[in-house]
Amino acid sequence: MAFESVYFIMKEVEMGWAFRSFHINVANFMFFCLYLHVGRGLYYGSFRMYGVWASGVSLLLLVMLTAFTGYVLPWGQMSYWAAQVISSMVTAIPVVGKDVAIWIWGGYAVGNVTLKRLFSVHFIFPFVMVGLAVLHLAFLHTTGSGNPLGVDTGCSLVRFHSFYSVKDLVGVMVGGLALCFMVGFFPYVLVDGESFIPCDYMDTPSSIHPEWYFLFAYAILRSVPSKAGGIILMLCSIVVLFFVPELWCGIKESLGNYFFCQILYWVWVANFCVLTVVGSQSVEEPFITSGEKMTIFYFMFFPIMGVVQWLEDNSFSLVAKLMNTTDRPHLVWFWDEHFCEWRYDYSPSFGGHLFKDETFWEFFEAEDGSSMDESWRFSDNLIKVKHVNKALGKVPYGWQGLWDDEMRGRSIRRLRNMGIL
Numbered sequence: 001m002a003f004e005s006v007y008f009i010m011k012e013v014e015m016g017w018a019f020r021s022f023h024i025n026v027a028n029f030m031f032f033c034l035y036l037h038v039g040r041g042l043y044y045g046s047f048r049m050y051g052v053w054a055s056g057v058s059l060l061l062l063v064m065l066t067a068f069t070g071y072v073l074p075w076g077q078m079s080y081w082a083a084q085v086i087s088s089m090v091t092a093i094p095v096v097g098k099d100v101a102i103w104i105w106g107g108y109a110v111g112n113v114t115l116k117r118l119f120s121v122h123f124i125f126p127f128v129m130v131g132l133a134v135l136h137l138a139f140l141h142t143t144g145s146g147n148p149l150g151v152d153t154g155c156s157l158v159r160f161h162s163f164y165s166v167k168d169l170v171g172v173m174v175g176g177l178a179l180c181f182m183v184g185f186f187p188y189v190l191v192d193g194e195s196f197i198p199c200d201y202m203d204t205p206s207s208i209h210p211e212w213y214f215l216f217a218y219a220i221l222r223s224v225p226s227k228a229g230g231i232i233l234m235l236c237s238i239v240v241l242f243f244v245p246e247l248w249c250g251i252k253e254s255l256g257n258y259f260f261c262q263i264l265y266w267v268w269v270a271n272f273c274v275l276t277v278v279g280s281q282s283v284e285e286p287f288i289t290s291g292e293k294m295t296i297f298y299f300m301f302f303p304i305m306g307v308v309q310w311l312e313d314n315s316f317s318l319v320a321k322l323m324n325t326t327d328r329p330h331l332v333w334f335w336d337e338h339f340c341e342w343r344y345d346y347s348p349s350f351g352g353h354l355f356k357d358e359t360f361w362e363f364f365e366a367e368d369g370s371s372m373d374e375s376w377r378f379s380d381n382l383i384k385v386k387h388v389n390k391a392l393g394k395v396p397y398g399w400q401g402l403w404d405d406e407m408r409g410r411s412i413r414r415l416r417n418m419g420i421l
Helices: 002-011 016-043 050-072 077-092 097-105 112-143 160-185 212-222 227-247 259-279 287-322 357-368 385-394 405-417
Strands: 331-336 341-346 372-377
Touching (some): 016 160, 050 077, 050 112, 050 212, 050 227, 077 097, 212 227, 227 287
Antiparallel strands (some): 331 341
16 A cells, blocks of 8 residues: 555656655755764764764764654565564564564564554654754854864854855755756666565565665674674664764864874775675675674774874874974064054074074064063974964964953964964
8 A cells, every 4th residue: 555655646646756756865865964974073073062963963863763764664675674674673672572573563563553653753753853953053053163173263253144154055056956966867776676666575585675874784783693783783883973072082173183093084984885885785705704894893993093093192292202402493472563463473584593492582572672472482382384374374363362361272272283282
């Protein structure tokens, strides 16, 4: 009955084919954007805003559950057997597993009662997702957004409109054009061919697998011989994201500031893609062995990332101690009374050579004669002027109000997070 209703919508309802095609491809596009969003947040250290991160991961779990219930509803050959496999996982629960499965099925096997219950879940959960999305935005409004540099931008804020609204509108328009192209020319390129065959309770497909956005989790499930162990690992593949903030050992706020962590991250992304491919293949060699190895690396990435960060931070500290010298470049902030603004300068501009601490200040006072604030002397840190110019070029409005203690502290933290100080 369910399969025939989908057929009726596509063939008899005006523009029914378009509605179904948009529904299918929007779901695929949404998961693609979600994975990009989570990957970007992981790379740029957005998980430091834990309220935003935890609500986002919870929203991801809810979206995955909603997508699975929707995948079953057409009641095709692949969707039916996928529901049979996934729903039977609860039987791995000790003692009460079989009773829970019967309660979910509404009988002793997946049937029409199960379909009605999944339809109810698929209809209700989007409203819950809207509420969770509002909570996600509320946390974001409280903490503020991150940025690719992983630095504090509290003193260089910009308006949401028209800076971000126009940028986001361009992204939405490009995505909409790509979606329309997919619906118009390749509406079912991401749909398994078995989904167009009515479900047959007596004919099991040769290879049962979910949609592409669940394949990495399905590969992790298959990599463990134990049924209970595979289910636990599959759930942990998403739940582990909750613990990423606790595994972060770096001083800086972004993986972009750690060279070896960047390499490790992109290897992990490639590993995720390989797991997706492995999940779509049949259970045979070499896919069994490769799936096991990829699963191990998928979970080991998170603690290894913390160790690599610790090693990089400490290796740089060791290099700084070995290079310790009294003759070093200086960055100096001073108040220019003529232009009525804070300015910076560095020792190579005074004769093109380096000065010791006391000699530099005596020379600077004799040449300039301006009143200076000693708190702007960073004589204990090595710094290259090209890095300073790059930092100032990134945030041209970030150095206003330097006479304010709070703004001054934020500016210093910005340079330290960028690795300059």
